[in-house]
Each structure stands twice: as C-alpha cells, then as structure tokens.
Amino acid sequence: MSMLTSGGTRTTEGTGGRGAPPGKRRPFSPGRLAAWVFVAVVLVVTVFPFYWILRTALSNNVALPTAPSSFLPVDFTWGAFERALGLASRAEAQAQGGSGASLDTALYLRNSIVYATVQTALVVFCSAMAAYAFSRLRWRGRGAVFNVLLGALMVPAILTLLPNFIFIRDIHQLNSFTGLILPGAFFSAFDIFFLRQFMLGLSTEVEEAAVVDGASRMRIFFTITLPMTSAPLATLSLLTFINTWNDYFWPLLVTNDEHARPLTLALGVFKQSSPQAAPDWAGLMAATMIAALPMLVLFMVFGRRIVNSIGFTGIK
Numbered sequence: 001m002s003m004l005t006s007g008g009t010r011t012t013e014g015t016g017g018r019g020a021p022p023g024k025r026r027p028f029s030p031g032r033l034a035a036w037v038f039v040a041v042v043l044v045v046t047v048f049p050f051y052w053i054l055r056t057a058l059s060n061n062v063a064l065p066t067a068p069s070s071f072l073p074v075d076f077t078w079g080a081f082e083r084a085l086g087l088a089s090r091a092e093a094q095a096q097g098g099s100g101a102s103l104d105t106a107l108y109l110r111n112s113i114v115y116a117t118v119q120t121a122l123v124v125f126c127s128a129m130a131a132y133a134f135s136r137l138r139w140r141g142r143g144a145v146f147n148v149l150l151g152a153l154m155v156p157a158i159l160t161l162l163p164n165f166i167f168i169r170d171i172h173q174l175n176s177f178t179g180l181i182l183p184g185a186f187f188s189a190f191d192i193f194f195l196r197q198f199m200l201g202l203s204t205e206v207e208e209a210a211v212v213d214g215a216s217r218m219r220i221f222f223t224i225t226l227p228m229t230s231a232p233l234a235t236l237s238l239l240t241f242i243n244t245w246n247d248y249f250w251p252l253l254v255t256n257d258e259h260a261r262p263l264t265l266a267l268g269v270f271k272q273s274s275p276q277a278a279p280d281w282a283g284l285m286a287a288t289m290i291a292a293l294p295m296l297v298l299f300m301v302f303g304r305r306i307v308n309s310i311g312f313t314g315i316k
Contacts, residue, residue: 053289056282058073058076058282059080060074060075061080080283080286081289085290086104103266107259108266111262112245115181115262118185123184126185127192131191131192131195131198136199146196149193150193153190167183168254179255180250180251184250195232195236199229202228241298247262248265251264251265252268263287263291264291267288270284
C-alpha cells in the first residue's frame with residue numbers, strides 16, 4: 001500500500017518490514033547446503049541398488065566377472081531378459097552364461113497377481129467392516145476388544161507362522177492359493193486401526209439422516225461410509241498389494257508346486273537351479289527387475305496419495 005509523507009515523497013507500506021520481497025531467493029546458508037547434501041546422499045543410497053540391478057541385468061553373464069566393478073553393463077545384451085521371460089533356447093542361454101534352467105515367468109507372474117489381488121480385496125474389505133463397527137456401532141466391550149486389537153500390533157508376524165502352517169496343513173490346503181491367502185485374508189490390525197481413525201473424523205449427520213429414513217446399517221456402510229472412505233481404502237489396498245506381492249517366507253512354507261508358487265519364490269528357485277555352476281546373476285537380476293517393476297510403477301503413480309492419506313488420517 002502506497003502513501004505520501006509530509007515531505008511529499010511516496011513510501012510503500014508492506015507487511016511491517018517482515019521477510020523478503022516475493023520472488024526473492026533466500027540467502028545461502030551452511031544449513032541449507034547441509035540439508036541438500038543429506039537429501040542427495042539419501043537419494044543416491046536409495047536409487048543406486050536399482051541401478052546396479054539394471055546394470056547387471058543388461059550384462060553378459062560370461063563377461064560379468066571380468067569387470068565386476070564397472071558402472072556400465074559389461075558386454076551389453078538383452079539376453080538376461082530373454083532368459084527370464086523364457087524367450088531364449090537352452091543353447092542360447094548357456095552360451096550367454098545362463099544355467100539353461102527355465103523360468104516360466106508368465107505362470108509365476110499370474111500366481112503373484114492372483115495371490116496379491118485376492119488377499120488385498122479380502123483383507124481391506126474385512127478391515128473396513130471391522131473399522132466401521134469400532135467407530136460407529138455402540139456395543140458392550142468395544143473398548144476392551146479394541147485394546148486387544150492394538151496389542152496385536154505388537155506381536156511379531158513371525159510368531160504366527162508356525163500356528164498358521166499347522167492350521168493350513170491340517171485342513172489339507174498346502175500347495176494351493178487357499179493356503180496362501182486364508183491366514184491373512186480376514187484380519188489386519190494395522191488396517192483396522194488405520195480405517196477406524198479415518199472414520200472417526202467423518203461427519204455422522206448423513207448417516208443419522210439415513211437411519212431416520214429407515215436405512216439399515218449394512219446399507220449405510222455400503223452406500224455412505226465406503227464411498228466417503230475411498231481415499232484411505234485406496235491407500236491400504238496399494239500398501240497391502242505391495243506387501244503381499246513381496247512376501248517370501250510364507251509362500252516358502254506352504255508351497256512347493258509351481259502352479260501356486262509366486263514370482264518372488266520362483267526367483268530363489270531360479271538362483272539355485274544350477275548348484276554345480278556359477279549362478280546366472282544377470283538372469284536373476286533381470287527376473288528381479290520384472291518382479292519389481294509393477295510395484296515401482298504403482299508407487300510412483302500413487303505415492304503422493306499414500307502420503308496425503310496417512311497425513312490426513314492422523315491419530316485421534
């Protein structure tokens with residue numbers, strides 16, 4: 001805001017003289033330099049393993065030991081990806097340093113998609129129903145049950161592996177998708193807690209109006225609460241899908257049949273397929289890239305939504 005002084009000169013009244021004019025860069029400081037250096041180091045440490053996997057996958061497995069510290073692919077070739085996708089013959093694979101073992105990537109990829117998709121759909125849906133019961137319904141013992149639920153968050157997952165394995169064995173569901181999915185399909189303490197915190201922040205006016213109009217609790221849940229909870233549901237679905245996709249130890253316990261074996265477990269089998277020779281590191285890294293690429297794309301596309309949803313949910 002401009003104004004005239006008694007001497008006739010024009011002065012500008014700003015915001016009390018605080019801060020620099022808009023658009024002016026802040027002066028350099030050692031603290032900012034240290035922050036940028038720290039961010040750069042973290043970025044390099046995070047990205048470099050993925051680059052090294054790609055570099056190894058694009059190398060010739062025979063020539064790879066000749067330049068193990070090279071930052072560029074050694075004798076560049078797409079042969080490792082051809083072996084991982086089953087496009088190379090046994091003779092071609094062995095000529096490029098591969099073991100000649102076959103890796104049915106399409107089958108294992110299908111198994112991972114079925115396992116991760118069904119597991120995600122079941123656990124997110126059941127967690128949403130449980131979170132609705134904890135946040136909206138009034139029933140005796142609700143607080144005590146929720147405290148027990150919070151206690152489940154402190155139980156290491158490895159402690160439940162043996163009981164779950166015995167259960168799956170006793171119902172004769174080893175080497176099947178049912179055995180893979182069933183133990184974790186209906187309960188996730190973190191998902192229930194996460195959704196409950198979000199639902200507690202939702203307005204109850206629309207639901208109360210629906211109750212007055214005669215709507216049942218199930219109808220309110222499906223037509224009002226679930227649409228209003230779409231953002232955290234999408235976040236949990238993505239996180240659950242990624243965790244299930246990367247799961248290794250549980251499939252290792254309950255499957256030894258390729259018709260139910262996920263891709264992550266198949267990578268370990270592929271590495272051990274030639275115990276008398278050097279591992280096919282290039283082929284293994286190519287298969288690892290194929291397995292990790294869908295998760296990287298999903299996280300790059302929906303990463304901002306995950307951060308925003310977690311920040312908005314908070315702890316109430």
